Amino acid sequence: MLKKFVLALALSTVSTMALAQEPKMGGTINAVIQPEPPGLMLALVQNGPTQMVSGNIYEGLLRYSKTLEPQPGLAESWTISPDAKTYTFKLKQGVTWHDGKPFTAADVLFSIETLKVTHARARNNLVQLDKVEAPDDYTVVFTLKQPFGPFIGIFEVGSMPIIPKHIYEGSDVKTNPANNTPIGTGPFMFKEWKKGSFIQLVKNPNYHVQGKPYIDGIYWQIIPDAAARSVAYETGKVDVLPGGSIENFDVPRVSKLPNTCVTGDGWEFFSPMAWMWLNNRTPVLANKKVRQAIMYAVDREFAKDVIWNGLGKVATGPSSSAIKFYTDNVPKYPYDPAKAKALLKEAGYKGEKIRLMPLPYGETWSRWGEAVKQNLVDVGMNIETIATDVPGSNQKNMEWDYDISFTYLYQYGDPALGVGRNYVTSAIQKGQLFNNLEGYSNPEVDKLFEEGAVATPDSKRKEIYEKVQKILVEDVPVAWQLELQFPTITNCKIKNLITTGIGVNDGFRDAWIDK
């Protein structure tokens, strides 16, 4: 691991050198934020837009490259004990909070205790944690109950943001008025949030990385209509359209505008994957053959080419190809309506009505729902589309009141963090939006995911995860659709924005404007 770290450090030095065509200082960047975040206190709110804005205010112990290798953040170095149970982080010295107070190991300990209460995913990531200690002000030691391979991948700013102890100690974190004016250690400081209009961040002059950030500030522009966001970019009102800001069918047109740069990078850590929950409790869908028929019936290449304009990749199974231990050595489901019909017949499907709920996230998802419905109707299924708004769809999903329902979820680089949760029996719990909503339960899968999370070395984990992927793809607990790709569109004068696996979420630190 140490070797890996040294290599990563060397690599990152090389890449910064290669890109270092004299960064220029100054200038302000206007970026779109969509939708408006509900709050900016990252330990409390982890919506996509919150992570995007606040990832530049707060910092985590580590950052992750596009290949998901850990890189220094608030921790400048780290070691893992040979038994893989003790992780020792050396914190950077001379780091200050935006209000001038020094940052120490006490802040880290306080953050972890807080996150265990307020941050569901962090709580889940820390289940194997036995204790965390600070022998001195600049050292933090994590001791695990048993080796947990993915542990090194949980220190990203959205997964484990470090919050200031001196502000939150002794108060109720959820209601502390300081949540409206977040204080972090990051390269940008919160200045102003005009609701419905913009969020302004300004440069942190005392940032702990010498000479950074290069730009003077960021305006996150809030523009509710997708077409208006395209226009804002065309007229130069904004320079950065983060992934998902504009509708997919507009991407090719906007990409062709002069002086426009497009990249699909910066989502590696999340590797979002779209699928349809198939409610395994619905009598018809409880039959494996029907679920397989759905996989054959849906033309996923069409969805990729037409609905997503060729962006992304057809999913082969539960794991995205960007994350660890992915294998494509699994049963395949090409578009084959004839086979789907045959399977439905075998399963004894007699035209029972199946409800389909598209994701209410805009035009792209509505079109996708329509196309899938038509695919399923074509093989003889009786599909009724249910139209809902966001709260309505959340409600129905949480209550398991659906038959087929679209979703997309992040995978966080490791099957133990982002994949297993969707298929293991212990994650079946009413009232939540993620994890095992489909009600699939297979003791063998449970056992494999349990073993895979803690197995060492990696080759053993690989073996286990490949096995479980095969079983899942055969069983089709959910209908995997696409590995999504969200292109980030920028004015080409903005340089070096996407440098990590979470892209714009922490990218403005290194960005600069060519004038």
Add this chain to the structure above:
Amino acid sequence: MKKFWKLMLRNPGGVIGLVIITLAIFVALFGQMIFPTSPWRMVQRPFLPPFTNPMVTLGTDALGRDVFAGLIYGARVSLLVGLVSTTVALTIGVPLGAIAGYFGGKVDDALMRFTEFFQTIPSFPLAIVLVAILQPSIYSIVGSIAIVSWPPVARLVRGEVLSLRTREYVQAAIVTGQSNTWIISREILPNALSPVIVLASLMVANAILLESSLSFLGLGDPNLMSWGYMVGAGRTVIRQAWWITVFPGVAILISVLGMNLIGEGLNDALNPRLAKDSR
């Protein structure tokens, strides 16, 4: 009756309206026979411009669905919603108005305050709220359009009944001891019907517009292809593909115009003063 048609046909606008709506009804009834494929089916490559492929005359939309098929199937939804919601609105509005006008006094006050309660709420926002609460479906759409469009009917019928109530033949019926129901339904309403018919034709046009607006906002029945849905879905790509929005837009325009022309024609034909002049 013969006279009615003679008068109706004298108005060229009314004739044009009749032709348009007859055509639309024909398309709605028999469109499925001409176009057996579902309008949701992806038949060609997406964004195919119109008049380039004889199989899909009016081009294809963002998913490669036939715009022409969408128009045909959309006619059914638009007309159905227009006619059914107007019928429902009439069945609410006519009895309420008649009762209020005939009995007067406290009954009238109560019913009219109730009507005004609905009239004071802007109709389109109310329709949006109703559909959003009830979940978009053809039933909730028809229902909410009916709920927002009955108050003018009630007021109109009440006014007519109020004036007819004092006529001698009504008085005579009361004196001879006819029941109230009989008097309202046999003596008064038939004579109050002409303005209601004119209003109804305009209500159909209005309902078609309302349905289109709801679908445009994404509150249409997701299982039915309608013109408003087509305009709404094509709106965002209007710069790349004008035909997706323009054709259904024109269809809405023409059918609403048709209903309005019919309304005008009916107004002329049913207006006794105009009828007298023509003699």
